[in-house]
Amino acid sequence: MAISELKLPQGVRACTHDGAEQLAQALAVRVADALRQAIATRGRATLVVSGGRSPVPFFEALAQQELPWAQVLVSLADERWVPVNHAGSNEALVRRHLLRGLAAEARFLSLYQVAGNLVQAAELADAAVAELAPIDVLVLGMGDDGHTASLFPHSANLHQALQPDCARRVLPMLAPSEPAQRLTLTLPVLASARLPLLAIQGQAKLNILNAALLPGESAQLPIRAFLNSPLEIHWCP
Numbered sequence: 001m002a003i004s005e006l007k008l009p010q011g012v013r014a015c016t017h018d019g020a021e022q023l024a025q026a027l028a029v030r031v032a033d034a035l036r037q038a039i040a041t042r043g044r045a046t047l048v049v050s051g052g053r054s055p056v057p058f059f060e061a062l063a064q065q066e067l068p069w070a071q072v073l074v075s076l077a078d079e080r081w082v083p084v085n086h087a088g089s090n091e092a093l094v095r096r097h098l099l100r101g102l103a104a105e106a107r108f109l110s111l112y113q114v115a116g117n118l119v120q121a122a123e124l125a126d127a128a129v130a131e132l133a134p135i136d137v138l139v140l141g142m143g144d145d146g147h148t149a150s151l152f153p154h155s156a157n158l159h160q161a162l163q164p165d166c167a168r169r170v171l172p173m174l175a176p177s178e179p180a181q182r183l184t185l186t187l188p189v190l191a192s193a194r195l196p197l198l199a200i201q202g203q204a205k206l207n208i209l210n211a212a213l214l215p216g217e218s219a220q221l222p223i224r225a226f227l228n229s230p231l232e233i234h235w236c237p
């Protein structure tokens with residue numbers, strides 16, 4: 001299946017790239033242009049990225065883009081509740097691969113909070129990200145189970161997190177894989193993005209996206225919540 005075969009709702013646009021490196025480069029150029037435009041218009045820009053494994057080449061390509069990085073605030077769509085020196089930390093990934101070179105001047109807003117438990121950490125993170133929305137550029141990823149950010153199918157707080165009027169900016173979430181304790185931005189914050197992007201690779205993720213577009217099958221696929229509004233999907237085989 002090719003992404004052009006999907007029945008995408010109005011407002012959802014798909015871009016196909018030859019491979020992971022081409023996707024990373026094109027996405028970096030797209031994001032950098034949008035950040036420059038935001039800075040030209042409002043004097044500052046907010047970029048929210050995802051963690052996981054696939055964004056590394058994109059982070060490294062973006063770090064080389066020339067723009068007034070000191071005017072950029074960078075944060076995460078979700079975080080694993082582990083300290084920054086833990087191998088699973090998304091913040092560590094961003095610091096290592098994005099906040100370097102030209103991009104080292106950007107300001108980073110942590111989701112991770114030291115607290116007695118995950119629920120308290122989410123409350124602290126909720127207050128910490130008060131200045132985040134509206135987001136200028138959001139780069140989401142998607143797992144093979146249809147999760148995006150740390151919005152996992154069947155997780156206890158999913159319904160609340162996906163309410164368009166959810167009063168919380170950050171909620172605690174339990175993932176089916178380690179590190180299981182997560183902090184995620186909720187739908188209203190993510191949906192505030194002026195430029196929402198979804199970067200995915202491979203046939204399996206395309207199949208999930210296809211399932212998320214089919215009525216009935218889609219109910220338990222959190223990515224579905226992002227397919228009703230403007231979205232630009234970047235995909236490579």
Ligand SMILES: O=C(O)[C@H](O)[C@@H](O)[C@H](O)[C@H](O)COP(=O)(O)O
Nearest residue numbers: 050051052053054141142143149
């Ligand atoms: O912390 C995380 O794991 C993420 O933010 C998560 O939502 C990620 O985007 C997907 O799991 C896809 O990850 P990959 O793109 O590496 O497959």
